Amino acid sequence: MELSQVHGIIVPEVLTCNSSWHWSTYLNAVQSSVEHGLFPQEPFEASVAIFNFWRGRGISAAQELEYFGKKAEGKEAPKDSCLHGLVTALQVLGAVSSGRERRKFLAFAEDLLYFGSSDVLSSSPWPARRAEILTNLLVPLPAGDAQEPWRGFRGDSVKPASLPFVWPQASEPREEAAEPQRFRLWLTDQHSVVSGEITHLFTKYLKRFHMKVEKQSVSLYCRFHQVCFRDGRVANLLRRPRIYEIRPGAGFLDGFEQVENVGRDLNRIAREFHHLFRSPLRTVDAFLCSIPIYWCQLYQYFQKPILGVMDQPIFLFVRSELRTAWLDRFRQLAQDPANLFVCHTAFLQMQVEWQTGLRLPVARYLAIQTARWHWTPLHEAALVVQQLPHRPFFLPLLKRFQELNGLKLQMVGLEEVPAWKDHRPDRYKRLAEHRAAVIFPYDVHFMKLLELYSMGVPIFMPVDFFMWSFSWTIADPGVMESSLSPSDAAAPCCATPGLRHLHPKRCLQLAPYSDLARLPHMVYFRSIPELLYLLATDTSAHSRSWAMKEFQAKSTSEVLSFWNHALTKLLYRKRERARKTIP
Incomplete structure (x- = not known):
């Protein structure tokens, strides 16, 4: 449904700029060119x-x-400020130019829409689109003085890939074992979202096992997942809390210098770990x-068997000079x-197969700890999740x-929910009391989405x-x-590189493999x-x-069957190996 087809919704001035004579006049000219099929070469x-x-006003990008941010937040800002009108003018100037001149205008426009945080042009009457700007910005320069055609972008709806969420699927045995099998698992990690779910x-x-988990996570979030380390020697070996120091001015990944230094010294750390724990861990069945x-x-x-449950690429926090050796070791x-x-x-x-040639099993993250809460809408409010790192x-x-528009339905951010802000035990129950959740994702695998989904929140x-979900670690070219x-x-x-820009066509090609497209029953x-x-007309x-x-x-059910089968097989192979080593 295009903006012009949504009747009765008034668009705020921050997106229309209709309080300024200069911008409203320009908007009329732009809309006329659209009606006559001349945009973006005209006006x-x-x-x-x-x-x-705009340049005569003497302000910077x-x-x-x-100013756009102030207007969006309902604060005072110069009325002659119009971010989306300026982006539209830059797209026109880019469309009629070529070579470096084109890229100068389009790079300026992209700076104003960085990471998509202000890319709500589809919600305004301005016809510029970030996807077209990037499509023409990120192509190679033409040879010589050749004139470049303007490349449009057709953003069709994403059709989800028909792939299983659990593969291979395991059939349950007809009879359960007479007595649960003992299984002792040890875990240590830098981020506990996976280990918390697994624990x-x-x-x-898993009723088939009498499971004991030795929880030794050094994650900043381990207390939320109840897997915090209990042995300080583990924390000392892995340099906690120094591994969370971010170098000033660094990007998201290259700032965790101490995590990479742990990786650099991991052979020595592993020897020390074995020396300290070889006796107490002799009865461990597997390491997570x-x-x-x-x-x-x-x-x-x-x-001992190793259970690797992967949520991130294999080269996350691995220094470049260590990657060849780690790739060989990972394959082994x-x-x-x-x-x-x-x-x-x-x-x-798909990413691991591309990097290694190995097709690994899949068992989806269930957000099992939040699934016990059920959607119970108690008030007229929509929860807005927008955890973008920038603006x-x-x-x-x-x-x-x-x-x-005087709408009855309120818009509430995560941090505005008291239970969430105060980290109360009932915080997820309170999130499930909202009428719906509106999610602006920053990643292709988004934990908050899965948690809300598990509770049945629409x-x-x-x-x-x-256009902005491929801007986090899983899709970072720096970890490939x-x-x-x-x-x-x-x-x-x-x-x-650096997650600075996105290639729209390639993002659209990859989007079908994302949970954002594949989970059913979302709008x-x-x-x-x-x-x-x-939201106002939702009856389903x-x-x-x-x-x-x-x-x-x-x-x-599918995930539990997978893990029951997988752990049974793991124990069997461990015992077979033990029998073969007995003289």
Whole structure:
């Protein structure tokens, strides 16, 4: 549904700029060119005039974005400020130019839409689109003085890939074992989201095993997942809390210098770990490693099975000079029948296969600890999840729409929910009391999405989610190495190095493999006005919530069957190996 088709929704001034004579006049000229099929090559002269008008104000791009943020938050800002009008003028100037001149204008426009945090052009009357800007910005320069054609971008709805969420599926034996098998598992990780799920799943749901988990996570979030280390020697070996110091001015990944230094010294750390714990860990049945998977090497001097549950790429926090050796070692570990390596998503499975040539099993992340809460809408409010790392303007813009249109439905951010803000034990129960959740994802595998999904909260998401969801670690080209891949295919990422920009066409090609497209029973919207219309007229929320919970139950059954079969097989192989080593 296009913006013009959403009747009765008033668009706030921050997106229309209709209080300024200069911008409203320019908007009329732009809309006329659209009606006559001339945009983005026209209106050229009006675009030059409006760009010169903006330049004559003597402000920078950073100030323009700051003014946009103030307007979005309902604060005072110069009325002659119009971010999306300026982006539209820059697209026109880029379309009629070529070579470096084109890229200068388009790079300026992209700076104003960095990471998509202010890319809500589809919710405004301005016709510029970030996907077209990037499509023309990121192509190679033409040879000589050749004139470049303008490349359009057709953003069709994402069609989810038909891949199983659990593979291979295991059939349950007809009879359970007479007595649960004892299983002792040790875990250590840098981020506990995976180990928290595995611990809860294995101890509460796998009735075939009498499971004891030695929890030794050094994660900042371990207390939320109840897997914190109890032996300070583990923390000392892995340099906690120094591993969470981020170098000033660093990017997301390259800032964790101490984590990479642990990886550099991991052989020595593994020897010390074995020396300290070889006696107390002699009865361990398996070691769990997850984030980063590189830490599986901590257990290299124990003759024990390794269970690697992967949520992130294999080169996360691995220094460049160590990657060739780690790739060889990873293949050895993953192909050893005594071990088991599993991916949480089809997207990661595809990425690992591209990087290693190995097709690993998949068992989806269930958000099992939040699934016990059920969607129970108690008040007229939609929860807005927008955990973007840069300038998240979605929530304040939604609030401007809500206020201007006098809508009964409130828009509430995560941090505005008291139970969430105070980290109360009932915080997820309180999240499930909202009428719906509106999610602006920053990753292709998004834990908050899965947690809300597990509770059956009706979910609304932008149809062009791929325009900013490939901007986190799973899709970062910095954790992939094309030179080490056995595949001739392009790397499964669409971001440029440093996660600065996105290639829209490539993102659209990869989006079908993401959980954001593949989980059923979610609703997708093309603009904020369409979202508000859908929320106001939604009559199928209860049936969708029921269907989500039904899918969750089916997934849970499949995942439990997978783990029952996998751990039984792991124990059998461990015992077979032990028998063969007895003289």
